[in-house]
Amino acid sequence: MEFVKCLGHPEEFYNLLRFRMGGQRKFIPKMDQDSLSSSLKTCYKYLNQTSRSFAVVIQALDGEMRLVESPDSGRTAFPGDFESLQPHWLTLRNFHTFLYEPEWRFMESKEKHRQVLEDFPTISLEFRNLAEKYQTVIADICQKMGCGMAEFVDKHVTSKQDWDKYCYYVAGLVGIGLSRLFSASEFEDPLVGEDTECANSMGLFLQKTNIIRDYLEDQQEGREFWPREVTDMGYLGENNFTNTLHHIPDVITYLSRLRNQSVFNFCAIPQVMAIATLAACYNNQQVFKGVVKIRKGQAVTLMMDATNMPAVKAIIQQYIEEIYHRIPNSDPSSSKTKQVISTIRTQSLPNCQLISRSHYSPIYLSFVMLLAALSWQYLSTLSQVTEDYMQTGEH
Numbered sequence: 001m002e003f004v005k006c007l008g009h010p011e012e013f014y015n016l017l018r019f020r021m022g023g024q025r026k027f028i029p030k031m032d033q034d035s036l037s038s039s040l041k042t043c044y045k046y047l048n049q050t051s052r053s054f055a056v057v058i059q060a061l062d063g064e065m066r067l068v069e070s071p072d073s074g075r076t077a078f079p080g081d082f083e084s085l086q087p088h089w090l091t092l093r094n095f096h097t098f099l100y101e102p103e104w105r106f107m108e109s110k111e112k113h114r115q116v117l118e119d120f121p122t123i124s125l126e127f128r129n130l131a132e133k134y135q136t137v138i139a140d141i142c143q144k145m146g147c148g149m150a151e152f153v154d155k156h157v158t159s160k161q162d163w164d165k166y167c168y169y170v171a172g173l174v175g176i177g178l179s180r181l182f183s184a185s186e187f188e189d190p191l192v193g194e195d196t197e198c199a200n201s202m203g204l205f206l207q208k209t210n211i212i213r214d215y216l217e218d219q220q221e222g223r224e225f226w227p228r229e230v231t232d233m234g235y236l237g238e239n240n241f242t243n244t245l246h247h248i249p250d251v252i253t254y255l256s257r258l259r260n261q262s263v264f265n266f267c268a269i270p271q272v273m274a275i276a277t278l279a280a281c282y283n284n285q286q287v288f289k290g291v292v293k294i295r296k297g298q299a300v301t302l303m304m305d306a307t308n309m310p311a312v313k314a315i316i317q318q319y320i321e322e323i324y325h326r327i328p329n330s331d332p333s334s335s336k337t338k339q340v341i342s343t344i345r346t347q348s349l350p351n352c353q354l355i356s357r358s359h360y361s362p363i364y365l366s367f368v369m370l371l372a373a374l375s376w377q378y379l380s381t382l383s384q385v386t387e388d389y390m391q392t393g394e395h
Helices: 010-020 038-050 052-058 063-069 071-076 082-093 114-118 120-128 132-151 160-184 190-194 196-213 215-220 238-245 248-256 261-281 296-305 309-324 334-348 358-394
Strands: none
Touching: 038 052, 038 114, 038 120, 052 261, 082 132, 114 120, 120 132, 132 160, 160 190, 160 196, 190 196, 196 215, 196 238, 196 248, 196 261, 238 261, 238 309, 238 334, 248 261, 248 309, 248 334, 261 296, 261 309, 296 309, 309 334
């Protein structure tokens, strides 16, 4: 089915085929499972269960940073339904201390990822095996995140200020913590960990895009993360999209500072996936009716392309232009959205060139023709088998 969706996008069809035939190893090196402790293997299992998208890029990090990120998967374990956490706000505030308690576990969650909390001793064991410089960063971020989540247990997101604050607690702090880990490992310069504003924007851009995309699912499950002051539900403008686009200059600044290739891939791939998702959701009423996702082939192509800063800038340019050309004049915030995009163009993407993939065209066409031939052969065979079966039944 994923290949069929790519028929109108030959370059995606080709890249998806490459990826499926082993090209993913260029971005996701095969891990030596035999060298891992049983507890670390469990951490990776939970990581894949709780956050598949991040699991992919985490496992592509260079050695030491990969080991640091796996035990940190425990931060994704808190239930999304804050109402069920009201009796446990103190647990959230004290969560960072449980990292140092070998036997602590939480058995009262009813969420689908509750096993992470029920088996928390396994995660905390690997945490305590980390170097002290990493433990300090992770414990500090967990403390701030726990206190922030406790604040929103019985508090609703009513304003854009609340939206920024909530996203800071659940995602901005992750960006800040990761940046401090990159610097502590000396994979990146100290500035990466010191500039908390850019690091915060990295997390907020991802989180706000996810909130926009998941509007219907959150509503159906009784969650509400859009600011209540959003009153124009016909268009997704200033109150959400334009607000989210404001983070792109910081994202570009942050990525341009990275020097380690595995860290760059780790940070850049989720960001280009997010801008593609944001473009797919913009002025799209399907956000209110169902699920909006980018194509698998599109995701694979972004993953393969986003390995250097010029390519990342070109990808961002491509999708903000798509958004720009779909801005409806009837949207009250259209002028603000256009202004933000114009600022991004002139300040962050000067003289940026879109990626050209025209040299692949003959290959794409060959693969499309091959798929068409295989499909025709399959349908012909199926038709013949059905006809033979019916004739046998008549006799």
